[in-house]
Amino acid sequence: ADIAYILYTSGSTGRPNGVVIEQAALSNFLGSMRIEPGLTSANVLAAVTTISFDIAGLELYLPLVVGAQIELISSDIASDGAELMQQLKESKADVLQATPATWRLLIEAGWRGGSGFRALCGGEPLGRDLASAILDRVDSLWNLYGPTETTIWSTIDKVERNAAQITVGRPIANTQVYVLNRNGQPCPIGVAGEIWIGGAGVARGYHQRDLLSAERFVPDRFSGREGERLYKTGDIGRWRDDGRLVHGGRADHQVKVRGHRIELGEIEAALRSHPAVRQAVVVARETGDADVRLVAYVVYAEEELTASEARAHLRLTLPDYMLPSLYVALDGIPLTPNGKIDRLALPDPYRRAASASVRTAPATAMEHTIARIWQDLLQVESVSVEDNFFELGGHSLLSLRAVSAIQKETGWRAPPRALFFQDLKQIAASAQQNGMRAEAG
Numbered sequence: 001a002d003i004a005y006i007l008y009t010s011g012s013t014g015r016p017n018g019v020v021i022e023q024a025a026l027s028n029f030l031g032s033m034r035i036e037p038g039l040t041s042a043n044v045l046a047a048v049t050t051i052s053f054d055i056a057g058l059e060l061y062l063p064l065v066v067g068a069q070i071e072l073i074s075s076d077i078a079s080d081g082a083e084l085m086q087q088l089k090e091s092k093a094d095v096l097q098a099t100p101a102t103w104r105l106l107i108e109a110g111w112r113g114g115s116g117f118r119a120l121c122g123g124e125p126l127g128r129d130l131a132s133a134i135l136d137r138v139d140s141l142w143n144l145y146g147p148t149e150t151t152i153w154s155t156i157d158k159v160e161r162n163a164a165q166i167t168v169g170r171p172i173a174n175t176q177v178y179v180l181n182r183n184g185q186p187c188p189i190g191v192a193g194e195i196w197i198g199g200a201g202v203a204r205g206y207h208q209r210d211l212l213s214a215e216r217f218v219p220d221r222f223s224g225r226e227g228e229r230l231y232k233t234g235d236i237g238r239w240r241d242d243g244r245l246v247h248g249g250r251a252d253h254q255v256k257v258r259g260h261r262i263e264l265g266e267i268e269a270a271l272r273s274h275p276a277v278r279q280a281v282v283v284a285r286e287t288g289d290a291d292v293r294l295v296a297y298v299v300y301a302e303e304e305l306t307a308s309e310a311r312a313h314l315r316l317t318l319p320d321y322m323l324p325s326l327y328v329a330l331d332g333i334p335l336t337p338n339g340k341i342d343r344l345a346l347p348d349p350y351r352r353a354a355s356a357s358v359r360t361a362p363a364t365a366m367e368h369t370i371a372r373i374w375q376d377l378l379q380v381e382s383v384s385v386e387d388n389f390f391e392l393g394g395h396s397l398l399s400l401r402a403v404s405a406i407q408k409e410t411g412w413r414a415p416p417r418a419l420f421f422q423d424l425k426q427i428a429a430s431a432q433q434n435g436m437r438a439e440a441g
Contacts, residue, residue: 003023003204004025006018006020019207020207024200026151029201036142037158039066041067044070044071044095054151057152068095079105081111084106085110095120100259102259103134108401108404124258128165143167143168144169146197147235149202150201150231165246168244173200175201177195177198178230179191179194181193194236197230215232217231236248236251262321266322267314270313270314274305274310275301276301276305278301279333280298281296281297283343294326298327298329299332310324323395334346361385366410374402389402403416410431412430418430
């Protein structure tokens, strides 16, 4: 069979895995998507996904199959809610596929949607509040789920208004999904187990990784057809009695951050490659606003690296979405009685960041206003005027929310790059110099 593409995903050893997708698998996926959620030659689809993310395949190929119009949107615009909103309006787009993080950016920017608009969401869990906000603005909302190894999306659900629970729905065409226990037996309805996926979308395997392929892609004993295989997703799920699948997170140390699937071991390996680093553990921490941030706990050989130095080193080999938001220096990594890393014993990074940042308190009204915005977004107890937004745990999407909040409070739209290079005092001074105001208290 002919290969459609090879897409590399994060690997636990620091070596990415090339997923080999065949043309028949891609063709089956596109044929299913053409029917549900559906796309015709009358539609305009806004393509916002980076090419390294497999869901870009829907945006690039499905419009070509049906003769729809594609509006290609740059990553700079796609990461700015206000600019993305304007681009959607100008292009008259009526279909958009995006992660929950991007949908949240759009809604916070004041996007009003439109009648007939079709919203596709996937890559991260979709919360009920966000789903409700999207449904208030669109004609239909579709929640999708699937790993790269089973060709983009494997399940789909049309989200109903006032749904008591958000599910990832039912399998797409020619796809079988199983929820199995540790013995490889199907779990009863309502009982959680590991999600296994079979059918037309299963990849050929990992490029030049035969042993890993044999471990993750196993013979499908349920199909009754020779040569059929199942993919072990590592995701937890359970069936509802209406035949819909509820996704319950990861069973291992893979996580999804703003739509990207990340193997934490790859980041740890990149950190350990620096001569100053003796040990490194990376964890994903959920925050109160349904965001997920990466935190690196590092034991240094001698001199500590600053957060900026650590990021610069990681940028040599990793994309921006795999860079930790916070770096915590430790004397040693906590271990369980059996000698394994005790991730539950790692200290709270936000409390440490807050206590470390109490130096010069905000003094002016503008400094107080911006400090309050940062505290709300970063969930830290206090902020000093010397603090940098990113070194307190911010990331690119949070910085855009900060820009939007600062503009709403003060009328001044800060350049997003300012948050990367300047501290709070400098940003407040820039706002003041631009003739803006902040309410005291």
